[in-house]
Amino acid sequence: MIVQLDNLAFGGEAVGRLDGKAVFVAGGIPGERVRVEMLHDAGRYARARLIEVLDPSPDRVVPPCPYYDDCGGCHLQHISYPRQLELKRQIVQDQLVRLGGINEPQVLPTLGMGTPWAYRNQVQLHAHQGAVGYQRPQSHVVVPVSHCAIAHPLIDACWPATVPETVTRLTLRAGVGTGERLALVKAAEALATTDLSLPDDVAIVQPMGTQLRVLRHLPWLHERLLGFTMRVSARAFFQNNTAQAEALVSLAGEALALQPGERLLDAYCGVGAFMLPLLPAGGRGLGIESSPEAVADARVNARLA
Incomplete structure (x- = not known):
């Protein structure tokens, strides 16, 4: 099936119409004509997999992250950054019209970063059988990841290669202005500090029900x-x-x-x-x-x- 993509939805999927029905396509860019394979028809809308870009947008770029195609963490790396900023402005404008009922809202240009990489002071990772990574889009399957292009270097430097198999989630946080780091580790059983291969300066806490069990240092960090x-x-x-x-x-x-x-x-x-x-x-x-x-x-x- 061939779809002409017209805009970008909140969440990062491009949207076109087929037989009067909205079709959501991950990896597309508004203005492109694409070949797709139907994944799910929900009646009022459908979700499709991108098979081939027939008429590529001039804003299509090669994603710098080697995990981008499989990882569900990022959704717009295939779009040039200036176009991303404009599309985000359009998303806000569309939400104000459709959900807010505001006619012709004036939305100022999105204020972007000089370099939109290595900035996140927090990442939330999933773990499966010791492997650490992000979940595949529309799935609970964990894609093992050893480096994240948008994570701050303080976080990338303490990224564990593996974790105990009882660990299901791992949140890494950093104070960019202080250098302090913290790991919040969710596991099926109580852990010991020695179970985790994290640098000595990283505070480690484990949620146990509604309480936090402190394994190392303090259950907080500081930011400037x-x-x-x-x-x-x-x-x-x-x-x-x-x-x-x-x-x-x-x-x-x-x-x-x-x-x-x-x-x-x-x-x-x-x-x-x-x-x-x-x-x-x-x-x-x-x-x-x-x-x-x-x-x-x-x-x-x-x-x-």
């Missing part, structure tokens, strides 16, 4: 954001791109232009990564957060600010 030191617990949320988080906070600060005496309300405040840098000297803020760990971090960070 716009001059502020932030404690981030093993399971607390933090923006996965430290450099872009700083850019985002700076933009929010320019838009808010808080004056002395004004108070700031931060919903979903996490560890306080936005509120604390945004508050003027001596300013007061109120954060709302559902995660007990993040709330504890935010309180510590408020005292450190």
Whole structure:
């Protein structure tokens, strides 16, 4: 079957229409004409596998990651970065129209990075029979991976070749501004520090039900954001791109232009990564957060600010 691809869906699949039905195609680019094989017909929409690109987009590039075709971690490496930024802007605009009911929303250009590689301060890996990697798209099959092109070098440097077979998930985190590292290891049974081949500086914690079992060091790390030191617990949320988080906070600060005496309300405040840098000297803020760990971090960070 041949499909003309028209746009990009939230999640990274290109979308075309066949017999009036939306067809989602991973690996495609809007504007391309492609040959596909039907994988699943859900009635109102279908999902298809890309077989051949008949009319390639000028924005099609060779993915730099050797795992890209099998790994489910990234979805857009086959598209040039400038086009990725424009497509992301279009996705936001489309979501505002279709889900938000906003007519002709004005969405500014996406602010990208100088180099969109080696930036992630957190990766969530899966493990199967000792092999560590990411899951294949639309699957629970683990693709063994020994290096990640978008992981920060601090994380890449502590990537384990293998783990005990009882391990099912492994989250690696790094404080880009501090050099601190942490591993959150999920396993079917209690582990010992010696079971894991991780550098000595890496803190290791294991979730056991609702509790955290600390195997080495402390159950948190610290990150630096716009001059502020932030404690981030093993399971607390933090923006996965430290450099872009700083850019985002700076933009929010320019838009808010808080004056002395004004108070700031931060919903979903996490560890306080936005509120604390945004508050003027001596300013007061109120954060709302559902995660007990993040709330504890935010309180510590408020005292450190």
